[in-house]
Amino acid sequence: MSKIMEWVDARLPVTELLKSQATEYPTPKNLNYWWNFGSLALLVLIIMIATGLFLAMHYKADANQSFDVVEHIMRDVNYGWLLRYAHANGASFFFMVVYVHILRGMYYGSYRQPREILWWFGIIIFFMMMGTAFMGYVLPWGQMSYWGAAVITNLMSAIPVIGEDLVVWIWGGFSVGDPTLNRFFALHFLLPLVIFGVVILHLWALHAVHSNNPDGIDLHDAKDSIPFHPYYTIKDFYGYGIFMIIFCIFVFYAPNFFLEPDNYIPANPMQTPAHIVPEWYFLPFYAILRSIDFLGSFSKLAGVLAMVGAIMILFVLPFLDRSPVRSFRYRPLSKQLFWIFVVDCIVLGWVGYNPADATIFNGALPLIIIGRTCTAIYFGYFFLLWAITALDIEKHQPVPKSI
Amino acid sequence: MVTESDESRRDFLTLATGAVGAAGVAGAAWPFVKSWSPSADVLSQATTEVDVSGLAPGQMITVPWQGKPVFVLRRTPAQIEAARKADNEALPDPAKDADRAKKPEYLVLLALCTHLGCVPQPIGTGNFGGFLCPCHGSHYDTSGRIRQGPAPKNLPVPHYEFKDEKTLVIGKV
Ligand code: HEM
Ligand code: FES
Numbered sequence: 186m187s188k189i190m191e192w193v194d195a196r197l198p199v200t201e202l203l204k205s206q207a208t209e210y211p212t213p214k215n216l217n218y219w220w221n222f223g224s225l226a227l228l229v230l231i232i233m234i235a236t237g238l239f240l241a242m243h244y245k246a247d248a249n250q251s252f253d254v255v256e257h258i259m260r261d262v263n264y265g266w267l268l269r270y271a272h273a274n275g276a277s278f279f280f281m282v283v284y285v286h287i288l289r290g291m292y293y294g295s296y297r298q299p300r301e302i303l304w305w306f307g308i309i310i311f312f313m314m315m316g317t318a319f320m321g322y323v324l325p326w327g328q329m330s331y332w333g334a335a336v337i338t339n340l341m342s343a344i345p346v347i348g349e350d351l352v353v354w355i356w357g358g359f360s361v362g363d364p365t366l367n368r369f370f371a372l373h374f375l376l377p378l379v380i381f382g383v384v385i386l387h388l389w390a391l392h393a394v395h396s397n398n399p400d401g402i403d404l405h406d407a408k409d410s411i412p413f414h415p416y417y418t419i420k421d422f423y424g425y426g427i428f429m430i431i432f433c434i435f436v437f438y439a440p441n442f443f444l445e446p447d448n449y450i451p452a453n454p455m456q457t458p459a460h461i462v463p464e465w466y467f468l469p470f471y472a473i474l475r476s477i478d479f480l481g482s483f484s485k486l487a488g489v490l491a492m493v494g495a496i497m498i499l500f501v502l503p504f505l506d507r508s509p510v511r512s513f514r515y516r517p518l519s520k521q522l523f524w525i526f527v528v529d530c531i532v533l534g535w536v537g538y539n540p541a542d543a544t545i546f547n548g549a550l551p552l553i554i555i556g557r558t559c560t561a562i563y564f565g566y567f568f569l570l571w572a573i574t575a576l577d578i579e580k581h582q583p584v585p586k587s588i
Numbered sequence: 589m590v591t592e593s594d595e596s597r598r599d600f601l602t603l604a605t606g607a608v609g610a611a612g613v614a615g616a617a618w619p620f621v622k623s624w625s626p627s628a629d630v631l632s633q634a635t636t637e638v639d640v641s642g643l644a645p646g647q648m649i650t651v652p653w654q655g656k657p658v659f660v661l662r663r664t665p666a667q668i669e670a671a672r673k674a675d676n677e678a679l680p681d682p683a684k685d686a687d688r689a690k691k692p693e694y695l696v697l698l699a700l701c702t703h704l705g706c707v708p709q710p711i712g713t714g715n716f717g718g719f720l721c722p723c724h725g726s727h728y729d730t731s732g733r734i735r736q737g738p739a740p741k742n743l744p745v746p747h748y749e750f751k752d753e754k755t756l757v758i759g760k761v
Binding site for chain 1: 624625626627630650652654655656657680700703704705706707708709721722723724725738740741
């Protein structure tokens with residue numbers, strides 16, 4: 186065996202790569218469980234690619250057949266129900282895991298110097314995930330698939346001058362239809378593989394600068410780190426176990442929890458369901474989109490810009506945060522802002538879930554007011570984080586010298 | 589020895605090669621980009637004929653045209669009256685009812701909300717006696733004009749003609 190490895194290593198240094206990048210790769214010794222979510226995201230990506238590939242072997246992209254073919258997968262194909270339910274729920278879990286992963290980075294300052302490129306690759310992955318999930322949701326060709334696709338593609342029509350033509354180009358017709366479904370399937374197949382490639386770049390950028398840690402300080406001597414194997418391999422596998430238990434509870438006992446009943450009605454271009462909602466993971470952004478309704482004929486464009494801006498602003502986050510300290514553990518004000526931000530996102534999600542003209546307290550408070558307020562708080566987070574750090578308003582607590 | 593003129597000559601050649609390469613790539617990309625535009629068979633489904641003789645006053649039907657829903661409403665005198673009255677009000681997207689209905693009795697609308705493209709609900713569901721878009725709450729009146737909600741424009745009136753007394757042709761022949 187060792188002879189064979191020697192032969193290989195002389196030609197391709199496999200052993201050295203595994204040693205330096207995996208088994209003996211130095212990792213901070215104080216990582217907590219929030220650091221499990223990166224490897225969890227990789228697990229879900231692999232589940233999605235595996236189930237997706239096998240679904241694609243039975244699926245047909247055709248406006249007249251897709252709805253029935255998904256039911257055929259559910260009823261006739263051996264374990265087709267498992268493939269589809271694992272894939273459909275996997276999408277939800279993917280976003281859950283990635284949202285925690287992103288918030289982890291925001292709390293411990295993992296986006297800060299020298300990890301900006303690592304952070305940017307992450308946001309690019311997040312963007313592509315949203316595109317992939319959106320196009321995947323169109324494939325079963327139910328009412329929600331169809332109208333979700335119609336509303337989201339129509340967002341492009343807000344772009345001045347070229348908007349209308351752009352939408353026709355994306356549709357390949359004068360409405361969402363068979364050509365749209367076909368190209369979405371092709372792209373839905375391709376994008377996850379591109380995501381996989383960017384994940385490798387993400388890991389490359391990670392290994393170039395190494396992991397951040399809950400204290401947010403640079404590692405100084407060898408005592409601060411431990412080898413990845415066996416310490417973090419075992420911890421990541423433990424996380425996989427917990428994750429799979431929760432994932433399987435949904436797949437086997439509540440497979441339709443995240444799915445919309447209306448998507449079990451075949452797509453009907455002549456009729457929109459009374460209440461259309463996007464998947465839960467798009468709701469906060471959807472709420473931001475709808476909350477801009479007070480600018481007359483500019484509302485539509487402004488809403489789209491606000492929604493896109495809500496993600497784009499993450500790109501400049503590394504430059505907004507000017508604190509000398511990375512981790513919010515030692516930053517009392519930033520910590521409070523962070524938790525307000527988290528609650529704000531959840532409230533935005535709830536607003537996005539409800540109909541646009543809904544009210545609470547017997548009509549006393551229209552949800553749109555809450556939506557606008559929460560949108561302001563969302564962007565306010567980034568502004569205030571900059572303000573309290575750039576203007577030296579925040580006094581940080583003492584930071585430990587080593588881990 | 590490399591002289592300054594050699595260097596600027598090299599820079600020029602590099603730039604020129606780059607420019608030709610970029611133009612080539614753009615040219616090669618064009619067929620790919622263009623392949624997404626509506627194909628000939630899609631473009632050929634340009635018109636829809638509807639027999640409107642069976643419509644009772646106040647009755648509305650939805651017909652597909654180029655894959656999109658079109659409302660054909662035979663309006664009651666009260667609905668026409670309401671639409672004409674609103675002509676002089678402050679409308680978000682001003683238009684005269686007479687310009688929107690070739691025959692006052694028949695209202696033909698492309699039933700895609702100008703906000704984000706949902707199909708509004710039938711006549712009588714919205715404020716102003718017209719159509720309500722359920723997606724984000726836009727209200728259109730009995731002329732299909734936007735009166736309330738996030739939609740920026742009136743429901744478009746597609747190109748249509750009456751071939752004879754009872755046949756409506758939607759789209760350009
Ligand atoms: C980033 C990873 C992926 C995400 C987030 C994702 C997301 C989704 C979603 C949300 C659906 C709709 C599920 C439903 O409601 O039925 C779907 C369907 C589908 N996906 Fe994916 N997907 C991913 C990767 C893949 C890959 C790699 C393939 C193929 C190689 C694939 C093939 C399919 C097929 C054939 C369907 C239609 C069957 C169905 O509706 O269950 N997916 N995807
Ligand atoms: S699509 Fe009609 S109100 Fe938004």
